[in-house]
Amino acid sequence: MIAAIDTGDTAWMLVATALVLMMTPALGLFYAGLVRSKNTLNTFMMCIAAIAVATVTWAAVGYSLAFDGTGDLIGGLNQSFMQGVDFAPRPEGTIPELVFFAFQATFCIITVALISGAVVERMRFGAFLVFAALWSVLVYAVLAHWAFGGGWLFERGTLDFAGGVPVEMASGFSALAAALVVGARKDYGRQALLPHNAVYVLLGAGLLWFGWFGFNGGSGFNTGQNSVLAFTNTLLCPATTLVVWFALDLIRGRKVTAIGAATAIIVGCVLITPAGGFISPGWAMLLGALGAIPSYGIIVWRTRTRVDETLDVLAAHGTAGFFGILFIGFFAQETWNGVADGWLYGNFDQFVDQALAALAAPVYAFVATFVLLKVIGAVMPLRASDREEAMGMDVNQHGEEAYVTGEGAILLLPEDHEKAGVPVADPG
Amino acid sequence: MKLVIGIVRPEQANQVLEALHRAEVRGFSMSRVQGHGGEMDRVETYRGTTVQMGLSEKVRFEVAVSDGFVDKTVAALCEGGRTGEVGDGKIFVVPLDHAVRIRTGDTDEGAVTPVSK
Numbered sequence: 001m002i003a004a005i006d007t008g009d010t011a012w013m014l015v016a017t018a019l020v021l022m023m024t025p026a027l028g029l030f031y032a033g034l035v036r037s038k039n040t041l042n043t044f045m046m047c048i049a050a051i052a053v054a055t056v057t058w059a060a061v062g063y064s065l066a067f068d069g070t071g072d073l074i075g076g077l078n079q080s081f082m083q084g085v086d087f088a089p090r091p092e093g094t095i096p097e098l099v100f101f102a103f104q105a106t107f108c109i110i111t112v113a114l115i116s117g118a119v120v121e122r123m124r125f126g127a128f129l130v131f132a133a134l135w136s137v138l139v140y141a142v143l144a145h146w147a148f149g150g151g152w153l154f155e156r157g158t159l160d161f162a163g164g165v166p167v168e169m170a171s172g173f174s175a176l177a178a179a180l181v182v183g184a185r186k187d188y189g190r191q192a193l194l195p196h197n198a199v200y201v202l203l204g205a206g207l208l209w210f211g212w213f214g215f216n217g218g219s220g221f222n223t224g225q226n227s228v229l230a231f232t233n234t235l236l237c238p239a240t241t242l243v244v245w246f247a248l249d250l251i252r253g254r255k256v257t258a259i260g261a262a263t264a265i266i267v268g269c270v271l272i273t274p275a276g277g278f279i280s281p282g283w284a285m286l287l288g289a290l291g292a293i294p295s296y297g298i299i300v301w302r303t304r305t306r307v308d309e310t311l312d313v314l315a316a317h318g319t320a321g322f323f324g325i326l327f328i329g330f331f332a333q334e335t336w337n338g339v340a341d342g343w344l345y346g347n348f349d350q351f352v353d354q355a356l357a358a359l360a361a362p363v364y365a366f367v368a369t370f371v372l373l374k375v376i377g378a379v380m381p382l383r384a385s386d387r388e389e390a391m392g393m394d395v396n397q398h399g400e401e402a403y404v405t406g407e408g409a410i411l412l413l414p415e416d417h418e419k420a421g422v423p424v425a426d427p428g
Numbered sequence: 429m430k431l432v433i434g435i436v437r438p439e440q441a442n443q444v445l446e447a448l449h450r451a452e453v454r455g456f457s458m459s460r461v462q463g464h465g466g467e468m469d470r471v472e473t474y475r476g477t478t479v480q481m482g483l484s485e486k487v488r489f490e491v492a493v494s495d496g497f498v499d500k501t502v503a504a505l506c507e508g509g510r511t512g513e514v515g516d517g518k519i520f521v522v523p524l525d526h527a528v529r530i531r532t533g534d535t536d537e538g539a540v541t542p543v544s545k
Contacts, residue, residue, distance in 0.1 A: 191442055387511070390439030399472045407462060408483025412471065 005087075006094035009222040013095045013103055019214025020106035024051055024113050026211055030204025030262065031117055032402075034311050037196040038392025039121045040402035046116035046128055053132040054109040054140075062108055063101055065141040070150035074142055094222055103218060104148075108140050111167045115369075117311030118175035119182045121193075122389050125397040127382045131373060135174065139368045143170045143361055153360070158353040159332060159340060161230055162219035164274025164325040165361045172318015173362040174369035176309055181373040184308030186386050198258045205262035209238060212269045216276040226337060230276030233284035237275075238268025240288030248296050263316060267295045270320035275328045278339065283331040291323045322358050329354030429524040429540060432501045434489040435463065436509035436517040441487040444508030448491070451504040454542040456491040466514060486517060492527055492540045 028047030032040045054062070064079035067090075079085060087096045112132045119128070143166035145151040147158065153165065187193060195201060216234045220227030245264030246256045271291040272284055279287065298315035329351030332342035341347040376382065383389075388396040395401060436444055441458070448456065462483040470481040491501050498521060505519050527539040 187442065387439070392439075395470065395472070400474060401472065404472070404474075405462075406479075408464070408481065409472075409479040410482050412478040412480050 004094060005089060005096060006222065009094045010096065010099060012223050012227075013099045013218055013221060016214035016218025017099065017103040017106055019211045020103065020110065020218065021051070023208050023211035023215065024048075024106075024110045026204050026207035027110060027113050028204070029200050030208060030266075031120060031311055033197040033200025033202075033204060034195045034259070035120055036193060036392070037403060038394055038401075040196070040394060041400055042125065042393035042397050043116070043120045045125065045398065046120065047113040049125070049129055050113035050116070050132055051109050053129055054112045054136040055105055057133050057136045058105045058108050058141075062137050062141040063104060065137065066104070066144035067149040070155070071145070072152045072155070073145070074151070075145045075149055100221065103221075104144070107163055107167055107215075108136050108144070111140050111163075111171050112136050114167075114171035114313055114317060115175050115178055117313040118179040118309050120310050121393060122185050122383050123182055124381060124384050125393075127376060127380055130376055130380070131178075134372055134376070135369065138372060139170060139174060139365055140166055142368075143364065146361070147357070153353075153357050156353050156356070157340065157350070158357045159278050159328045159337075159350070160274045160325065160357065161226070161276040161278055162216045162273045164321045165357050168270050168273055168317045168321025169325070169358070169361040170365040172314045172316070172321060173365040175313035176307070176318065177366045177369040178373055179307055179309035181370060181377065182382050184306060185310070186389055188308040189306065195259055198262075201259055201262045205265040209234075209265050209269055212273075216269075216273060220277055226277030226339075229281075229336060230272075233272050233276050233279070233281060234269065236281055237272035237284045237288035237291075238265050240285045241265070241268030241271065241292045244289045244292040245296065248292065252300075263295075263299070263312070264292060266316045267292060267320045270317050271324045271327075274321065274324040275331075278328050278332045278337040280331075280333055280336045283327075283333070287324065287327050287331070291320055291327070294323055295319045318362065322362065325354050325358045326351075429492065429494055429527065429536060430498045431522045431524045432489075432491045432493060432498060432505070433520040433522065434491070434502075434505035434509065434517065435461065435465075435486045435519075436489065436505065437511065437515065438485050438487050440509045440511065440516075444487075444489060444505060447504040447508035448489075448501070451500045453491060453493065453497060453501050453504060455540065456489055458487055458489050461486050461488045465518065484515065492524055494537050494540055 024047050028044040031047065032044040035043045059082055061080045064077050065075045067075055068079040069076040085097050085101050087098065089095055090097050090100060093100060112135060146153045147160045147165035148154060213231055213234050217227055217231035220230060242261060242264045245260055249256050249260045268288045271287050275287060295315045298319050299312050302309060302312060302315060328342060330342045330344050332340055332350055333345055334341045340350050343351040384393060384396065463486050464483055470484065472479055472481060489505065493501050502519055510516050526536065528535050529539040
């Protein structure tokens with residue numbers, strides 16, 4: 001017998017999937033604004049590449065490894081190449097598995113895209129594609145299995161509503177490993193490397209927040225109470241993060257900054273990601289306020305180090321995801337979530353389950369990414385040359401520029417191609 | 429008094445700035461310019477349309493210096509701007525008739541010598 005499909009749930013999940021997919025180009029816009037103008041397209045393209053690569057790997061084996069079977073560490077291969085993924089729901093679900101598959105795919109995509117923030121402005125595009133393909137299977141699918149797909153954290157009862165483990169902590173700590181292996185940009189620490197367009201950054205953050213309503217609101221896979229709670233908490237929590245971030249900016253620099261506000265939106269959305277459907281609206285607002293502080297601190301501290309984790313994925317995603325996962329251990333409330341209480345409500349075991357996730361996920365993500373990049377680096381160069389880096393990645397990786405004027409550009413006809421690249425005047 | 433004009437690659441601009449700083453050349457202007465001087469042409473493709481970028485981006489430094497500083501300035505521009513490939517740019521040294529510092533009305537040598545305050 002096919003379990004009942006709920007049309008309302010299905011309708012919402014179709015929309016939620018599209019919302020989450022939009023978050024990846026939104027992230028591209030956010031990241032593109034944060035880099036120098038000569039790297040705009042390359043940075044944006046890393047996010048677009050994540051859609052291409054991670055969708056294919058997800059359909060091939062990622063989905064199966066994450067969601068087939070209940071092995072402790074990894075799923076099976078019975079659903080590889082989408083075998084048996086059709087209109088019937090999964091045993092516990094009310095939506096066609098095809099929708100479930102697509103929704104989960106968009107999570108894998110954005111997580112891969114997030115890591116690019118650690119290596120922008122210097123990593124070769126080809127090497128990133130290889131990394132993205134392998135990482136989406138070896139790290140994302142494994143952690144998604146642990147937290148969502150019946151792995152050991154899931155079986156213990158660790159609460160992770162929308163991906164504090166496989167998305168946020170995985171991307172944050174992988175980003176740190178990637179920054180360490182790939183190394184700092186050549187001008188890092190010598191020259192101010194400033195965001196080139198704060199409007200992109202704010203618009204990207206705004207679109208991410210919009211998409212996050214699908215990300216968190218869809219992670220209940222229905223239109224039930226947990227989903228509704230997560231949806232509204234996705235409004236409340238980032239708002240309080242913004243307020244506290246304004247205050248921290250004022251204390252530190254006497255001015256409220258736009259880049260700071262955009263960062264706060266991301267941090268707030270990350271904080272509520274694991275906790276969305278499990279804590280009350282009041283606690284969600286407290287989470288947003290308190291959670292701003294460690295992320296802010298890590299950003300301030302990181303820029304004083306030699307670690308060029310360029311766009312602060314560790315602070316925005318790793319740290320906030322870690323904080324959110326632990327927060328559930330204290331403040332989860334069965335009267336709101338219908339699943340479990342936290343320590344504050346007398347259930348210490350829940351805190352232990354959360355703490356295990358907060359330890360295991362960062363360690364696995366960091367180590368696996370570090371080894372993976374070392375292996376890729378042994379086969380092909382990870383970085384562009386210093387000269388290419390100085391020219392900008394747009395021209396040398398893609399042969400395009402974001403802000404081309406077109407002045408002095410000559411149209412080349414096909415027969416002219418063999419002439420291209422020849423010096424037009426011999427300097428003697 | 430000379431006006432030293434150095435046209436360099438944008439990617440070398442930071443090295444030039446550092447070299448000028450080391451040479452204690454403090455006052456200068458820089459601007460982004462487009463030009464052509466015999467370098468390899470860059471080819472870009474936009475949605476199937478291939479174009480040859482005949483003009484390339486350069487950074488133009490203008491440094492007004494007293495005679496004793498001319499060689500140092502030229503050396504700094506060369507040191508910072510050189511990669512050894514075609515397209516490193518040019519330096520032009522032209523005589524300068526007159527200079528005025530607007531704030532104080534100082535003229536000539538006094539106007540091109542940086543003040544500490």
